[in-house]
Amino acid sequence: MGRPGKPTGVRQNRTRPAVLGALARGPASGYEIRRRIESSFGHFWQESLGQLYPTLSALSGEGLIRVADEGGHGDRKRVRYAITKAGREALALWLKEAPAPHVERNELLLKVFFANEGKLADALAHLESSLRDAQAQRDILLTLAKEIFPTGEPRETEALLGWLTLDYGLVGLRAHIDWCEGALRRLRARAR
């Protein structure tokens, strides 16, 4: 007759594996981890510093990471962490688990779906804006791809994995752009 609200189900903290993964590529401070995430897989993952710092403390307390270097260059305050053996094992364990099924919630589509309850022109504007954003984002990724992978598809496995995730972003944006254009074409006829 357990008290109500005693949860037994596992809710995954997704910041932890992202941090472990980032540190698996080499020691870094919180701020650096943030930049590392942003620059190497920011197109499909974001972290806020307000979540990062407490996570670093927790992982450190559990022995999955350790302080590698304090103080840094000059007198500037900076705490660099390195992943430990236990941390690598925890990461490998997480990699083995099936990804948690993620709850889709697409606000743009919700606004399109209910567009008739307001002005159709509003939905048109949102679609145009989303199309522009996607095109800009695609240009950025395209440039990035040429920079990191100038010879195209890499042979080396680790590089290939990075290339694949970048490609995912590209094909997703391509699909998004095409759909937006089609939707705009169809809806513009009705807005007039």
Add this chain to the structure above:
Amino acid sequence: MGRPGKPTGVRQNRTRPAVLGALARGPASGYEIRRRIESSFGHFWQESLGQLYPTLSALSGEGLIRVADEGGHGDRKRVRYAITKAGREALALWLKEAPAPHVERNELLLKVFFANEGKLADALAHLESSLRDAQAQRDILLTLAKEIFPTGEPRETEALLGWLTLDYGLVGLRAHIDWCEGALRRLRARAR
């Protein structure tokens, strides 16, 4: 010199507009709203009952919806709500606002990106599983599309909006499936 943590920024509750939109199509109880969402735009939006019921109370308290019908068929407990004039206005206002930029966090990609830190076979398994899920989901949407829109692209605006959102799901799944197949093809060579 305000106390720290006094938030001024707007965080949007996205359950509210979804409920208002669902009720704009006609009165319904909490349970019915959930089914309505699931069946008509569940492929891009999900709601849990634990969030729905409190939201109904809140919206009712603000006069955006009202109790339309209590008790229902037989003696079965059921509270049906209807959207009010104020509710329709609030919905229209929300439709005018630009969608909040949503934070991408793709766990599958994170596992692919870091696959080298564990066994490559694990990532392969996740990709295969994701591919199967996407194919199954696509079959469901395809069947649904034939059921709801037997003549293909509808002429009527409201129906067209529904068709467009369904199409979004379809093109997204197509892109996901293609990418998974490509990734599997490339990675399988290395796993051997």
Add this chain to the structure above:
DNA sequence: GGAGGCATGTAACCTGTTACATGATTGC
């Protein structure tokens, strides 16, 4: 001297999920 980036950290708060609690009705 000021702006902006580097850097760490905490407080408050919100959203949303899961589990629990309860009970009626329907179909087998």
Add this chain to the structure above:
DNA sequence: GCAATCATGTAACAGGTTACATGCCTCC
């Protein structure tokens, strides 16, 4: 009689964002 579905609702909690607080360093 029992399982499944209908139906409403609450409690506890996790996860994560934003704002605040603080201070150094670099470049103009």
